[in-house]
Structure formats: C-alpha cells, structure tokens
Amino acid sequence: MNNPLFVEVKESISKWINGNDDKLKNDNISVEILIDEKDCLRVELNFGEVLAEIFVEEPDFAPYRYVNFQAVGIVNDVPELLHFWYDEDGMSIREIIENLDKAINFVLEYRQV
Numbered sequence: 001m002n003n004p005l006f007v008e009v010k011e012s013i014s015k016w017i018n019g020n021d022d023k024l025k026n027d028n029i030s031v032e033i034l035i036d037e038k039d040c041l042r043v044e045l046n047f048g049e050v051l052a053e054i055f056v057e058e059p060d061f062a063p064y065r066y067v068n069f070q071a072v073g074i075v076n077d078v079p080e081l082l083h084f085w086y087d088e089d090g091m092s093i094r095e096i097i098e099n100l101d102k103a104i105n106f107v108l109e110y111r112q113v
Contacts, residue, residue, distance in 0.1 A: 010056045012093045069103045
C-alpha cells in the first residue's frame with residue numbers, strides 16, 4: 001500500500017503533533033505516540049477526563065480515507081463517544097489539519113463545561 005498521498009498525510013499529521021507540542025502541554029493534554037510505523041500512526045491524547053485517539057492508516061474497509069479522530073469520556077458513569085471525525089476523499093491536508101484543530105478545541109471546550 002503506502003501510496004504517496006497517504007505518506008504525505010501521515011507525515012503532515014506527525015509534524016502537526018510535534019509542532020503543537022507546547023500548545024498541547026499548555027492545555028494539559030498529554031500526548032503519547034502508540035504506533036509510528038510505515039503504514040500506521042496511532043496517537044493518544046489524554047485530556048484528563050477525556051481520552052482521544054488519532055489513527056492514520058490505509059484501511060481496507062472503513063468510513064474514512066486515512067484519518068480517524070475519536071474522543072471518549074465518562075458521562076453518568078458510562079463511557080460515551082463525545083466527538084469523532086473522519087477525513088474523506090478529496091480533502092486537502094490543510095482541511096485535515098483544520099478539522100483536527102477543531103476536534104481538539106471541541107474536547108477542550110467540553111472539558112471546561
């Protein structure tokens with residue numbers, strides 16, 4: 001697999017994560033790169049009471065092209081999907097990064113409620 005667009009998307013998200021390291025730390029978000037291999041990037045974002053994951057891969061079958069963001073929190077003692085976002089065919093890298101920024105901001109706002 002590993003087509004050139006996938007490689008570019010994966011590298012861009014890695015750079016975005018590394019470039020936002022200070023901002024994430026300032027917002028008390030811990031970042032752990034669980035997998036960083038040729039065909040997969042998996043990043044856990046710990047917001048304290050909310051856990052989020054960014055998954056970048058070339059799936060065989062999935063509702064996304066390469067990027068999957070999911071955030072889960074505890075609501076009334078039950079785990080609940082708070083936010084999710086998937087990229088889709090035709091999205092530019094800029095659009096992907098903008099949507100990841102929006103997803104992070106959504107969780108930050110949720111956390112403040």
